[in-house]
Amino acid sequence: MSRSPLRGVIAAIATPVGADGSPDVARLADHARDLFARGCDGLNLLGTTGEATSLGCEQRLAVMRGVADAGLPLERMMVGTGAAAVAEATALTLAAAELGFAGALVLPPFYYKPVLNEGVAAYVGELVEATATLALPIYLYNFPALSGVAYEPELVALLLRRFGDRIAGLKDSSGDLEYARAIAALSPALAVFPSNEATLAEARDGPFAGCISATANLNAEHCAAAYRDGDAEGLRRAVAIRSLFADLPLIPGIKALIARRRGDPAWQRPLPPLSPLEPAAAAELERRAAAI
Numbered sequence: 611m612s613r614s615p616l617r618g619v620i621a622a623i624a625t626p627v628g629a630d631g632s633p634d635v636a637r638l639a640d641h642a643r644d645l646f647a648r649g650c651d652g653l654n655l656l657g658t659t660g661e662a663t664s665l666g667c668e669q670r671l672a673v674m675r676g677v678a679d680a681g682l683p684l685e686r687m688m689v690g691t692g693a694a695a696v697a698e699a700t701a702l703t704l705a706a707a708e709l710g711f712a713g714a715l716v717l718p719p720f721y722y723k724p725v726l727n728e729g730v731a732a733y734v735g736e737l738v739e740a741t742a743t744l745a746l747p748i749y750l751y752n753f754p755a756l757s758g759v760a761y762e763p764e765l766v767a768l769l770l771r772r773f774g775d776r777i778a779g780l781k782d783s784s785g786d787l788e789y790a791r792a793i794a795a796l797s798p799a800l801a802v803f804p805s806n807e808a809t810l811a812e813a814r815d816g817p818f819a820g821c822i823s824a825t826a827n828l829n830a831e832h833c834a835a836a837y838r839d840g841d842a843e844g845l846r847r848a849v850a851i852r853s854l855f856a857d858l859p860l861i862p863g864i865k866a867l868i869a870r871r872r873g874d875p876a877w878q879r880p881l882p883p884l885s886p887l888e889p890a891a892a893a894e895l896e897r898r899a900a901a902i
Contacts, residue, residue: 615747615778615801616688616712617819618651619810619833621826622659624865625673626877633669635676637876641827641868642682649834650826654715656690658753658783659824659861663717664881667698671705684710688749692717696733703737707746713778714741715749720757727765734769738776747778749801752793754784763792770797779803781822791817807848810836825852827864828871847902854898862887863895870899 623645626637642653655677656662656670665673674689691702691714703714719725719733737748750769754760761780769777779801782790787804794802794817801819810833813820826833829851835844855863862880866887869877878886887895 615819616652616686616749617801618813619649619820619826619830619837620652620654620688620803620822621645621650621830622654622657622805622822622824624824624827624861624868624877625656625660625662625665626865627661627879627881628876629879631881633665633673633676634876635673635680637874638673639677639680639682641872642677642680645827645830646683646686648830649838650830651820651834651837652686652688652712654688654690654781654822655711657715657751657781657822658690658756659827659864660690661861661881661884662690663693664883667693667701670702674702674705674709674711678709685712687711688713688715690715690717690751691737692720692751694719694721696736699733700736700740703746703748704740707741707744711746713747713749715751715781717751717753717757718759718761720759723758725759727762727768730759730761730765731768731772734773734777738773745776748773748776749778749803750780752780752782752784752789756783760784761793763789763796766793766800767796770800775799779819781805794818807833807836807845807852810848811840811845813837814840823852824860824864825855828867850902854895854902858891858895859884859887863891866892866895867899870896 626634693699803822832848835841
């Protein structure tokens with residue numbers, strides 16, 4: 611199976627859920643098509659914005675299969691398969707490979723701390739081995755503020771030595787651009803994606819492969835203009851939309867604005883432990899959105 615490398619503007623797509631907490635694949639597929647139409651080069655399914663760690667393994671598999679059945683271009687989509695249990699992560703990663711996704715985005719095992727680099731390498735090794743025949747690209751997901759475990763440069767270098775080009779890239783949600791540049795410097799073949807749209811100008815001719823962003827659910831067209839055309843106004847607008855969520859809950863806020871944009875209140879519902887925006891926060895978000 612041939613898979614093209616992912617690059618450019620990638621939205622960390624939100625996951626709509628029903629009143630019973632089950633993922634709504636029909637709404638998800640409609641939103642995915644809209645994001646592609648508005649300029650996204652790719653999508654990150656079941657990441658942090660997609661509330662993957664609040665879904666059970668069977669629910670995540672159902673989303674992956676549902677997206678595949680919807681006829682979406684899986685060759686332009688990576689899917690989050692990380693889990694605290696290596697058996698669960700292996701099952702999800704193998705399913706991603708068999709369904710034809712472009713890559714698996716893998717959080718480090720995030721419960722036990724501290725862990726040695728060798729322990730994380732053993733975990734990643736099981737995913738690599740399980741998908742050896744299909745050679746699914748593995749993208750590391752660095753988000754230490756939530757996972758509590760970082761893909762430090764020494765660990766990434768170890769994984770590259772051990773698994774070679776099976777380690778296709780890294781998404782960095784730490785916000786530390788010096789870290790992201792250090793990871794990119796480890797190998798010219800490693801696709802590094804910061805999570806902030808402000809880096810898109812640097813991604814056009816610099817060390818990064820693009821941007822994987824939660825707020826691309828809302829500003830995809832501006833991100834695309836900034837990345838493809840070097841449009842300074844598009845970049846300004848993309849960054850301004852991201853700034854709406856300063857000091858406000860990001861995922862409930864994004865869902866609230868998707869609901870507003872699509873005229874569909876069902877989109878406002880997050881999964882526990884997240885909660886819908888409080889009325890004051892919702893009003894403030896509306897005020898900021900109206901101002902730009």
